[in-house]
Amino acid sequence: MTTQVERHSYDVVVVGAGGAGLRAAIEARSQGMRTAVICKSLFGKAHTVMAEGGIAASMGNVNENDNWQVHFRDTMRGGKFLNQWRMAELHAKEAPDRVWELETWGALFDRTKDGKISQRNFGGHEYPRLAHVGDRTGLELIRTLQQKIVSLQQEDKKEFGDYEARLKVFQECTVTRILTRAESGSAADSRVCGVFGYVRESGRFFVIEAPAVVLATGGIGKSFKVPSNSWEYTGDGHALALLAGAQLINMEFVQFHPTGMVWPPSVKGILVTESVRGDGGVLRNSDGKRFMFDYIPEVFKEKYAQDEAEADGWYTAPDTHRRPPELLPRDEVARAINAEVKAGHGSPHGGVFLDVSTRLPAEEIRRRLPSMHHQFKELADVDITAEPMEVGPTCHYVMGGVDVDPDTAAATGVPGLFAAGEVAGGMHGSNRLGGNSLSDLLVFGRRAGLYAATYAAELAGSRPQVAEEQIEGAAAEALRPFSAEYAGNTDTVDGRPENPYSLHQELQQTMNDLVGIIRRAGEMEEALHRLADLRVRSRTAVVEGHRQFNPGWHLAIDLRNMLLVSECVARAALERTESRGGHTRDDYPQMDRLWRKSNLVCELAEYRGVITGQDPAMGQIKLTRRDMLPIRADLLALFEKDELLKYLTDEELSA
Amino acid sequence: MSYRGRFKIWRGDAKGGALQEFVVEVNEGEVVLDIIHRLQATQAPDLAVRWNCKAGKCGSCSAEINGRPRLMCMTRMSVFDESETVTVTPMRTFPVVRDLVTDVSFNYTKAREIPSFVPPPQLGPGEYRMQQEDVGRSQEFRKCIECFLCQNVCHVVRDHEENKTAFAGPRFLMRIAELDMHPLDAAEETGLDRKSTAQDEHGLGYCNITKCCTEVCPEHIKITDNALIPLKERAADRKYDPLVWLGSMIRRRRTD
Numbered sequence: 059m060t061t062q063v064e065r066h067s068y069d070v071v072v073v074g075a076g077g078a079g080l081r082a083a084i085e086a087r088s089q090g091m092r093t094a095v096i097c098k099s100l101f102g103k104a105h106t107v108m109a110e111g112g113i114a115a116s117m118g119n120v121n122e123n124d125n126w127q128v129h130f131r132d133t134m135r136g137g138k139f140l141n142q143w144r145m146a147e148l149h150a151k152e153a154p155d156r157v158w159e160l161e162t163w164g165a166l167f168d169r170t171k172d173g174k175i176s177q178r179n180f181g182g183h184e185y186p187r188l189a190h191v192g193d194r195t196g197l198e199l200i201r202t203l204q205q206k207i208v209s210l211q212q213e214d215k216k217e218f219g220d221y222e223a224r225l226k227v228f229q230e231c232t233v234t235r236i237l238t239r240a241e242s243g244s245a246a247d248s249r250v251c252g253v254f255g256y257v258r259e260s261g262r263f264f265v266i267e268a269p270a271v272v273l274a275t276g277g278i279g280k281s282f283k284v285p286s287n288s289w290e291y292t293g294d295g296h297a298l299a300l301l302a303g304a305q306l307i308n309m310e311f312v313q314f315h316p317t318g319m320v321w322p323p324s325v326k327g328i329l330v331t332e333s334v335r336g337d338g339g340v341l342r343n344s345d346g347k348r349f350m351f352d353y354i355p356e357v358f359k360e361k362y363a364q365d366e367a368e369a370d371g372w373y374t375a376p377d378t379h380r381r382p383p384e385l386l387p388r389d390e391v392a393r394a395i396n397a398e399v400k401a402g403h404g405s406p407h408g409g410v411f412l413d414v415s416t417r418l419p420a421e422e423i424r425r426r427l428p429s430m431h432h433q434f435k436e437l438a439d440v441d442i443t444a445e446p447m448e449v450g451p452t453c454h455y456v457m458g459g460v461d462v463d464p465d466t467a468a469a470t471g472v473p474g475l476f477a478a479g480e481v482a483g484g485m486h487g488s489n490r491l492g493g494n495s496l497s498d499l500l501v502f503g504r505r506a507g508l509y510a511a512t513y514a515a516e517l518a519g520s521r522p523q524v525a526e527e528q529i530e531g532a533a534a535e536a537l538r539p540f541s542a543e544y545a546g547n548t549d550t551v552d553g554r555p556e557n558p559y560s561l562h563q564e565l566q567q568t569m570n571d572l573v574g575i576i577r578r579a580g581e582m583e584e585a586l587h588r589l590a591d592l593r594v595r596s597r598t599a600v601v602e603g604h605r606q607f608n609p610g611w612h613l614a615i616d617l618r619n620m621l622l623v624s625e626c627v628a629r630a631a632l633e634r635t636e637s638r639g640g641h642t643r644d645d646y647p648q649m650d651r652l653w654r655k656s657n658l659v660c661e662l663a664e665y666r667g668v669i670t671g672q673d674p675a676m677g678q679i680k681l682t683r684r685d686m687l688p689i690r691a692d693l694l695a696l697f698e699k700d701e702l703l704k705y706l707t708d709e710e711l712s713a
Numbered sequence: 714m715s716y717r718g719r720f721k722i723w724r725g726d727a728k729g730g731a732l733q734e735f736v737v738e739v740n741e742g743e744v745v746l747d748i749i750h751r752l753q754a755t756q757a758p759d760l761a762v763r764w765n766c767k768a769g770k771c772g773s774c775s776a777e778i779n780g781r782p783r784l785m786c787m788t789r790m791s792v793f794d795e796s797e798t799v800t801v802t803p804m805r806t807f808p809v810v811r812d813l814v815t816d817v818s819f820n821y822t823k824a825r826e827i828p829s830f831v832p833p834p835q836l837g838p839g840e841y842r843m844q845q846e847d848v849g850r851s852q853e854f855r856k857c858i859e860c861f862l863c864q865n866v867c868h869v870v871r872d873h874e875e876n877k878t879a880f881a882g883p884r885f886l887m888r889i890a891e892l893d894m895h896p897l898d899a900a901e902e903t904g905l906d907r908k909s910t911a912q913d914e915h916g917l918g919y920c921n922i923t924k925c926c927t928e929v930c931p932e933h934i935k936i937t938d939n940a941l942i943p944l945k946e947r948a949a950d951r952k953y954d955p956l957v958w959l960g961s962m963i964r965r966r967r968t969d
């Protein structure tokens with residue numbers, strides 16, 4: 059019997075309609091490819107819409123000393139030199155062009171006095187570098203790309219009489235498998251041949267055949283209890299890549315943004331943009347002390363102000379003052395807040411105070427930070443022009459992701475698979491600087507679209523065909539939560555089927571408590587045990603109702619992805635016996651230069667697709683340590699030797 | 714601080730449905746969307762609802778709460794009395810898909826019918842120069858999160874299915890105003906007069922400035938005052954000012 063599936067065929071399929079996905083689709087379509095974009099939400103609602111502070115690009119509009127070299131340096135420092143340096147180089151070089159291009163598509167950024175795109179200060183960036191629109195930059199980015207897609211569709215309507223002749227958005231559709239085909243029958247040379255998924259509205263399955271697939275699915279935050287992320291962040295792309303035979307790197311690096319809301323409980327985690335600090339906001343503990351001066355790490359000592367007077371002078375005279383320590387990279391600030399709260403200097407609801415009310419006139423706050431003003435007023439009854447906010451760390455971004463070729467965004471080991479945006483790994487090393495994500499989306503989204511198009515065009519007549527067995531397998535997997543064989547299964551805790559919502563909550567609690575902002579070996583081992591247990595139980599998760607727009611079913615399917623990704627995070631975090639960027643070990647508090655050049659690579663233990671592995675010691679993930687290519691000499695030459703010595707070993711430097 | 718709240722939630726699909734009653738825990742600081750999520754987790758796992766950001770930024774969670782169009786994630790429970798029954802129904806103007814989820818494709822159809830930004834041919838990327846005062850007006854409209862609450866509330870289409878083909882709705886008439894006020898939009902040079910298309914092709918004339926759209930906008934955009942009325946005035950100028958009319962004819966001929 060063949061499963062009922064809707065079938066389509068395209069040249070390039072882009073999974074994800076955030077900044078990376080839309081930019082990839084625009085490029086692939088502009089290269090003449092028939093392109094499909096698939097997204098879980100409505101068109102224009104992707105996570106990117108939430109980005110606030112801005113997009114980093116060294117246009118030098120506010121400080122003309124800025125250039126790609128300075129941006130590259132800042133990015134490498136922020137990532138503690140673990141970055142895929144070629145990506146960091148391409149990113150720094152191409153970001154300005156990607157931002158200017160947006161203007162030609164209708165974007166309206168805030169302006170400088172001389173009419174150029176305004177740029178603001180942000181943590182870790184030496185000069186004002188973030189192009190922005192108030193504190194709703196992500197919305198502007200999404201809308202501009204969305205409207206550019208519409209304008210391409212209008213061109214197609216003129217030419218072919220059909221808006222969707224060459225570019226179609228399949229909204230509210232979820233991909234559950236990348237389909238691959240091995241021509242020779244050996245798994246080692248299998249290539250991408252399409253995607254399988256379901257339509258949320260009807261619950262019906264679909265297959266899109268395509269030789270090239272770009273993953274642009276964003277992050278993994280929904281595996282943690284307190285995230286700034288939306289429901290879409292279930293790590294789908296990370297899991298899809300693993301299941302298709304690709305590798306993930308740097309999964310131990312998870313960014314906790316220092317400032318999320320902490321009260322009321324129902325909004326815990328919602329982001330408070332870093333622009334609050336960039337525009338003058340300061341952090342204080344319950345004694346009213348500006349504590350960040352106590353937390354400037356050795357590697358950054360020369361770059362940050364040592365007292366309040368110097369820090370305050372920086373806002374108006376940045377050339378003669380060092381920057382305030384509130385603007386240290388995020389990992390530093392998040393750890394500092396964590397330490398203050400632990401030491402008993404926290405605010406009433408377990409955070410610290412972030413105050414802009416005593417720093418800027420009310421009118422100015424409303425103009426520069428309108429969404430923050432609105433958000434606190436509406437959700438917490440706090441007027442940020444008159445009183446401080448309470449903030450604490452929130453799970454925000456995953457640095458780890460699909461291992462890709464830096465120039466082409468092609469996933470290692472799976473021809474036809476590409477990845478860009480938050481789902482790709484390497485670019486940000488161990489810690490991402492604010493504003494460097496939006497620029498990453500555009501730079502590598504474009505590259506992924508371009509090289510996916512090139513790949514599809516070169517394959518031309520010899521495209522791999524989708525195998526019916528794979529479709530059957532994917533359909534059976536997706537339908538498992540409905541199947542009666544699990545109802546009443548005696549393996550479950552009290553003989554009852556599992557509720558996917560409770561499993562999800564347990565997973566979030568586990569990751570938050572045991573693999574969170576500060577990590578210890580014993581706790582992570584415990585986490586791996588719990589994850590194994592959850593994995594077994596998730597096979598008995600049963601959902602009620604039918605397939606039409608059924609959130610319980612959707613969550614049951616997402617659990618597979620969250621469990622896979624969480625295991626990657628826990629396993630890699632346990633292995634890396636040092637502290638660096640978004641990975642802090644209580645039992646190994648120092649950064650270790652020997653670890654600097656190593657990536658931890660995750661792949662599926664059971665080769666390609668079959669999920670078994672009930673043994674927690676084994677699990678589903680195989681971890682290997684891999685050395686990175688040495689940093690190119692001309693890029694190293696951009697740094698002072700003294701600084702390099704803090705990160706690189708003597709042998710690396712003399713080589 | 715917690716209490717048991719009473720709710721009536723519309724459940725059903727295109728074929729029909731009804732309000733279903735629930736009693737559920739409500740905690741301090743919660744919003745309506747929290748309650749919907751608690752219902753999913755504890756009583757109605759297949760209750761369909763759209764949401765994304767839970768921070769008022771994506772415009773996914775639109776519904777009618779006690780008959781008023783609102784975002785569920787930005788409606789705090791504290792605005793209701795503890796004894797009050799809170800009724801949540803899907804947006805009325807769009808066909809129901811399931812429970813609180815409606816088919817909003819009308820809006821995507823309209824979005825595609827509005828001619829896009831026309832970049833000035835003489836300027837390359839990086840050469841755009843605009844003053845903050847001049848971009849400010851369009852920026853107000855670009856705050857739109859496309860929640861479609863204004864589209865839902867506007868009486869021109871709310872109970873008048875027959876007007877849907879001719880009328881783009883406040884959100885997309887505002888999009889025309891936004892492009893028209895963009896300091897560098899070069900539509901005119903290509904012979905496109907945005908103001909008169911608003912009137913002639915997108916149904917601006919149906920709007921009788923009741924301001925209901927402005928009232929429900931969660932972004933507090935002054936849709937009527939700042940977008941629709943100026944657009945109407947400019948469209949009127951175009952129509953009746955013989956000089957403007959003549960000018961536009963000449964320009965059109967030149968680009969032929």
Ligand SMILES: Cc1cc2nc3c(=O)[nH]c(=O)nc-3n(C[C@H](O)[C@H](O)[C@H](O)COP(=O)(O)OP(=O)(O)OC[C@H]3O[C@@H](n4cnc5c(N)ncnc54)[C@H](O)[C@@H]3O)c2cc1C
Nearest residue numbers: 074075076078098105106111112233276479480493495496
């Ligand atoms: C509150 C907040 C503020 C931020 N502010 C900034 C900032 O100021 N500057 C900055 O640089 N960065 C910021 N970031 C980070 C940045 O917004 C994200 O890293 C970035 O938007 C990710 O974009 P993306 O294109 O990779 O994915 P997303 O925008 O998340 O899009 C993912 C897409 O993939 C789709 N998808 C996922 N899984 C599937 C599936 N299985 N099938 C089909 N489709 C799927 C989703 O539907 C969605 O369309 C912020 C993040 C948050 C949470």
Ligand code: SF4
Nearest residue numbers: 867920922923924926
């Ligand atoms: S002002 Fe016009 S567009 Fe707005 S609701 Fe009234 S009639 Fe509709």
Ligand code: SF4
Nearest residue numbers: 857858860861863930
């Ligand atoms: S204009 Fe306001 S009400 Fe209308 S869609 Fe946009 S945000 Fe929603």
Ligand code: FES
Nearest residue numbers: 765766767772786
């Ligand atoms: S969930 Fe995004 S606006 Fe409500």
